[in-house]
Amino acid sequence: MDEVAILAKVSKPTVSRALSGSPLVNAKTRERVLAVAREHGYAVNRNAQKLRHKRTNTIAVSIDFLSHRQNHVSDPFVFELLAGVSEALGNQNQDLLLTAPNHNDPDVFQQMLLSRGVDGFIFLGQGHREDMLDKFSALGAPMVVWGAKRKKEAYCVIGSDNVRGGELAGQYLIEKGRRNILFVGDPSHNEIYWRMKGLKSSAENSGSSIHFSEMQLSNFSYESAYESAISYFSEAESLPDGVFAYSDTAAMAIIHALKKLGRRVPEDVSVVGYNDIPGSGFFSPAITTIRQETFLAGELMVSKLMKIIDGKKTKSETIKTELIIRDT
Amino acid sequence: MDEVAILAKVSKPTVSRALSGSPLVNAKTRERVLAVAREHGYAVNRNAQKLRHKRTNTIAVSIDFLSHRQNHVSDPFVFELLAGVSEALGNQNQDLLLTAPNHNDPDVFQQMLLSRGVDGFIFLGQGHREDMLDKFSALGAPMVVWGAKRKKEAYCVIGSDNVRGGELAGQYLIEKGRRNILFVGDPSHNEIYWRMKGLKSSAENSGSSIHFSEMQLSNFSYESAYESAISYFSEAESLPDGVFAYSDTAAMAIIHALKKLGRRVPEDVSVVGYNDIPGSGFFSPAITTIRQETFLAGELMVSKLMKIIDGKKTKSETIKTELIIRDT
DNA sequence: AAAACCTCTGAAAACCGTTTCAATTTGGCG
DNA sequence: CGCCAAATTGAAACGGTTTTCAGAGGTTTT
Missing domain, CATH: 3.40.50.2300 (Response regulator)
Incomplete structure (x- = not known):
């Protein structure tokens, strides 16, 4: 900056002001400084700035x-x-x-x-x-x-609004006539807990009698979700006809498992995901989901x-x- | 740092050395400095460091x-x-x-x-x-x-190794008996260009006569890839029996389009993607693909x-x- | 006992901007 | 022409660290 100052025939503070767009510097002086800076490829040192400003942006x-x-x-x-x-x-x-x-x-x-x-x-x-x-x-x-x-x-x-998301999913499943509903996710995560709550509350408010079950899913990856699902379903008394998964990715893995077990989706089972991730509409079947902006x-x-x-x-x-x- | 220096009864440079693990400082002195620093919640200012070091890490x-x-x-x-x-x-x-x-x-x-x-x-x-x-x-x-x-x-x-990736895809398709092969992607991207080249070269070296076509795909999103595919296929003389898509996401969109048009994948058409993205094995059909580490x-x-x-x-x-x- | 050598420490300078404050110049007005 | 305010500029200090260099004290060597 010193060099720029000398070349532009001004002092260092003036260069600083010119470059930072301070109104305290004369328009012509600013032009001169900017020209020199541009010509010599000068750029202010961000670290010195941060040090002085006590602000890093x-x-x-x-x-x-x-x-x-x-x-x-x-x-x-x-x-x-x-x-x-x-x-x-x-x-x-x-x-x-x-x-x-x-x-x-x-x-x-x-x-x-x-x-x-x-x-x-x-x-x-x-x-x-x-x-x-x-x-x-x-x-x-x-x-x-x-x-x-x-x-x-x-x-x-x-x-x-996780509770609302859960309710929307629940209402959808119930409207589809599903009465044996499975929630998939790990409710020790706060977000997921409320999604489940919303689902339950919509079931309770529906007036129909709904059988509700829950599949814990920890440590997520497609593979482990799929395997958990397979082992869960093989031990379950009955397969669900409606599933609400905490995420679209989980929904995809669950759908895969359901198909493997011979269930048709969406004919036999309706599945709802969450997030509306890119491509969720291109899965087969396309995934009904909760979108967040x-x-x-x-x-x-x-x-x-x-x-x-x-x-x-x-x-x-x-x-x-x-x-x-x-x-x- | 000055304060720490005073509290530890040493000078600023010594504090600096102690904190940066310099061997030039006595073990007992270092202990004292570290204790004071910890106790008073002192942390070196990264910006001053960067300024001085001329290195930002x-x-x-x-x-x-x-x-x-x-x-x-x-x-x-x-x-x-x-x-x-x-x-x-x-x-x-x-x-x-x-x-x-x-x-x-x-x-x-x-x-x-x-x-x-x-x-x-x-x-x-x-x-x-x-x-x-x-x-x-x-x-x-x-x-x-x-x-x-x-x-x-x-x-x-x-x-x-994009050429090799393309070759692997081509060999796979040809082994599957596919002779009407479509490449999907935008070869104005260098990577994609070479994948196509590899595909072509495996076709040429196969000894079979392969019909080769190409579907440009610019400005990717699932939706636009799908729409491009639908309009491409509706104008094409014949539908391909083998597809190599530049990415798994594109493969998913293409498969969706093929199914829409009544083709069965993989029975009627084999599709190969690229990248082995998470979940590509859980699509239906599971996607054959080129993995990169x-x-x-x-x-x-x-x-x-x-x-x-x-x-x-x-x-x-x-x-x-x-x-x-x-x-x- | 003097010389040579280590080990450890501190003073001062350097890194590169911005800000404060004072000074100079310019313009406006009576 | 003299006075006051506004506009513009620069000198010096500051932000927080590291590095260079010199020096103090202690140890070993001759």
Whole structure:
């Protein structure tokens, strides 16, 4: 910057002001400075800026990101969320720091904040990290979480209306005449718990007598979901005629298992998924599902987080949640 | 750091040395410093460090990332790659900066480098950005690209052996007795071009007479691929009995279209995809595909890039490429 | 006992911007 | 023409770390 200053025959602060668009600098001077900077390929050092400003304009995004090694697979849905967040952050001139998958220690996150590596956090998925998130937010970390609302609002949560999603799925299945309904998912995840609750409540309010069962599904991958399903069904007294799976990916695995066992979908069994992931309409059968507006969700999370970083208050919010019927 | 120094009754440089694990500091002194730091929740300022070191330990990752708005969808395969890269970077203590989706301007990337925002780049997918990548690499930017090798090796490319992948697909189809083979994809993408080449060469070397056709597919989404397929097939003289699609997602859309038109897959038509994305075995029919070791690819890209950043030379490399047969 | 050598520590400079504050110039107005 | 305000600029300090270099104290060698 010193060199630019000399070449433009001004002082360093003036160069700084010219480049940062300060109104305190004369228009002609600015032109001169910009010309020199452009010509000599000068770019301000972002680290010096961050150091001085005590602000990094960087947001850490943490995905409940399951590496291949552990035979986990991340849901395409998360990718959709990430795309939304990425675009929204880009629009706000914020950098997106994707945290390493195995960083699930509150200390690691706090370190990032303390060392001024990032200004705030977006957690995509609560997973089983609720305790960690509670602790972290108790430390006053600026953060927004995709997931399900908690009893006490510790941090800002954006998510779909899981109870409503469950109800929509339930109503659909009941309208289809299904009376032996299976829920697939791991209700120790908060989001999934509420989806199940919604499903149950719609069954209770339907006036019909519904047989309700539940299939735990932990440690998700297509393969393990499929195998769990096969072994579950082989031990079950009766096969369900309606299934609500916590995600489209799970629905796909379940459908595969049902077909393997000779059930026709959707003729014998109706299956509802969640997320409306790309391609869910191209599965056979096309998957009836609950859509969440992931793109808006990204924008919403980012705008909330920016507010929080600026010291303003915001509340958790729920995203539009609708049933997409695919009957063919 | 000054405060820590005072509390530990040493000077600032000593604190710095203690925290960075320098051997120049006495063991007892180090203990004292670490204790004070821990107790007072002190963390070194990463930005000051980066400023001083002229090294950020941050790698920019650019995805040919297609936002929802443009009705594009990113292939789950890219997510797999990203997961691999993320884990590998984490192991090397490098931060991963995910660039905004619309950043496709070499100037933007150069700015990131010049302003010392990042040390290097990983581009996941060449897409239609080859010119940009050439320009950027000509500026001496440290970078590694996932994609297909070019004639002249301008930058380090990691990718599958696309020609071989195409050959494997072709051999499979021909062995299945297919003689009317369709390639689906946009050969203006380098990777896809070579896959097609491989397919053709296996057809030519087979000794049988193969009718070969080609369906352009630009601007991918499931929906548009499906529609293109429907309109292509309705105008074609004959329907193919073998299809090689440039990706599993495209294969899924094509299969959907073929079924719609009353063809049975795999009885009437054999379809081969590419990537072995999660769930490709759970589609109906399960998708025969070409697998690439994405996880190793991530590690390889990162290790290559680290070498390049350290001023060492490396060469492009090809990842294991194998056919996964799913006939059921 | 002097010389040579380690080991450990601290002062000062460097990294590269931005901000504060004071100074200079210019313009407006009576 | 003199005075005041506004516009523009620059000197110096600051943000937080690391590195260079020199020095203090202790140990070993001759």
